[in-house]
Amino acid sequence: MKKIYKWLLGIVATILILLIASIAVVKNKEYQPTASAVNASKVATTTNGITKFSGNSQNPSIIFYPGALVEPKSYSIWAKKVSEAGFNVYIVRFPLDLAVLKTNAADKITKKSGYVIGGHSLGGTMASRYAHNHQKNLKGVFFLASYPEKKGNLQKTSVPVLSITATQDGVLQHKNYQKAKKFLPDKTIYTSISGGNHAGFGSYGTQKGDRQASISNQKQQNIISQLLINWLNQKIIK
Numbered sequence: 001m002k003k004i005y006k007w008l009l010g011i012v013a014t015i016l017i018l019l020i021a022s023i024a025v026v027k028n029k030e031y032q033p034t035a036s037a038v039n040a041s042k043v044a045t046t047t048n049g050i051t052k053f054s055g056n057s058q059n060p061s062i063i064f065y066p067g068a069l070v071e072p073k074s075y076s077i078w079a080k081k082v083s084e085a086g087f088n089v090y091i092v093r094f095p096l097d098l099a100v101l102k103t104n105a106a107d108k109i110t111k112k113s114g115y116v117i118g119g120h121s122l123g124g125t126m127a128s129r130y131a132h133n134h135q136k137n138l139k140g141v142f143f144l145a146s147y148p149e150k151k152g153n154l155q156k157t158s159v160p161v162l163s164i165t166a167t168q169d170g171v172l173q174h175k176n177y178q179k180a181k182k183f184l185p186d187k188t189i190y191t192s193i194s195g196g197n198h199a200g201f202g203s204y205g206t207q208k209g210d211r212q213a214s215i216s217n218q219k220q221q222n223i224i225s226q227l228l229i230n231w232l233n234q235k236i237i238k
Contacts, residue, residue: 030069030070030071030097031069031070031071031074031199031202031204031205031207032071032074032204032205033071033073033074033076033202033203033204034074034203034204034205034217036077036203036217036218037073037074037075037076037077037202037203037204038073038076040076040077040079040080041073041076041080043080044073044076044079044080048108049092049093049094049105050090050091050092050093050108050109051072051073051076051079051090051091051093052088052089052090052091053076053079053080053082053083053088053089053091054083054088055082055083055084055085055086055087055088055089056086056087056088057088057113058113059086059087059088059113059232059236059237060111060113060114060115060116060139060140060236060237061087061088061090061109061110061113061114061115061116062082062087062088062089062090062115062116062117062118062232063090063092063106063109063115063116063117063118063127064079064089064090064091064092064117064118064119064120064123064127065092065094065105065106065117065118065119065120065123065124065126065127065130066091066092066093066094066097066099066119066120066123066202067119067120067121067122067123067145067201067202068097068098068099068100068121068122068123069096069097069098070097070120070123070202070204071097071204072091072092072093072097073091074202074203074204075091075120075201075202075203076091076203077203077218077221077225078221078222078224078225078228079091081221081222081225081229082225082228082229082232085225085229085232085233087232090106090109092105092106092109098122099122099123099125099126099127100122100126103126103129103130104130104133106127106130106134111137114137114138114139115137115138115139116138116139116140116141116142116232116236117130117131117138117140117141118141118142118143118144118162119143119144119146120145120146120201120202121144121145121146121171121172121198121201122146123146124142124143124144124145124146124147124148125146125147125148125149125152126152127141127143127146127152128141128143128147128148128149128152128153128154128183129148129151129152130152131152131154131157132148132151132152132153132154132157135157138157138159139159139160139236140159140160140161140162140231140232140235140236141154141157141159141160141161141162142161142162142163142164142228142231143161143162143163143164144164144201144224145164145165145166145169145171145172145198145201146163146172147163147176147177147180147181147183147184148180148184149180149183150183152183153183154183154184154185155182155183155184155185156185157185158185160187160189160231160235160236161184161185161187161188161189162188162189162191162227162228162231162235163184163188163189163190163191164191164192164193164201164224164227165177165190165191165192165193166192166193166195166196166197166198166200166201166213166220167192167193167194167195167196168195168196168197168210168211168212168213168214169196169197169198169210169211170197170198170209170210170211171198171199171207171209171210172198189231189235191227193215193220193223193224193227194215195213195214195215195219195220196213196215196220196223197210197211197212197213197220198210198211199213200213200215200217200220200221201220201224203217203221
């Protein structure tokens with residue numbers, strides 16, 4: 001029995017060591033917010049891993065799922081502008097900053113006035129899964145350099161959908177993006193930011209595999225916020 005106990009203890013210890021090492025590797029690869037994003041986040045409050053930019057609670061809540069390995073506050077610049085336009089913006093933090101590990105994280109956010117959900121890259125794909133499974137009070141869905149897959153099929157949804165991409169994006173799988181349009185409603189609005197890139201949908205510096213943007217991050221952030229605000233005002237609260 002003692003040998004079996006020691007053997008089992010050794011296996012558990014090995015698993016724990018590998019787990020800790022894996023977490024350390026993931027954390028080391030996490031994209032951190034720029035100084036501008038950190039500064040913008042100072043007006044927000046963070047509770048239970050959710051960063052909130054306060055707006056008008058009578059309007060639908062805006063729930064946002066970050067891209068893989070991107071620290072949530074990296075999206076603070078456009079989120080702050082959207083909140084100033086009258087919307088509560090909630091940026092969700094996931095285990096290891098991977099939305100796929102907790103797709104239903106939006107359950108914790110109030111949706112009394114309805115909700116709009118969106119995400120960047122992998123975050124957008126997981127946000128569409130949530131929207132697909134939680135149609136009650138859903139008012140709209142938006143994608144930043146992202147697209148849905150079968151589990152997040154929105155083809156039959158009646159709510160407005162917005163898809164924003166960028167011409168210099170070197171990370172988005174463009175073939176898959178085109179194929180995924182079959183999972184979106186016919187009235188989906190598609191728009192592209194000229195000169196913008198994948199990392200520019202947040203503010204966290206450069207990203208592996210991305211292309212160089214021909215516009216500043218500040219300009220891309222301004223364009224994103226204006227596109228979202230216009231869409232929200234014209235299609236969501238009209």
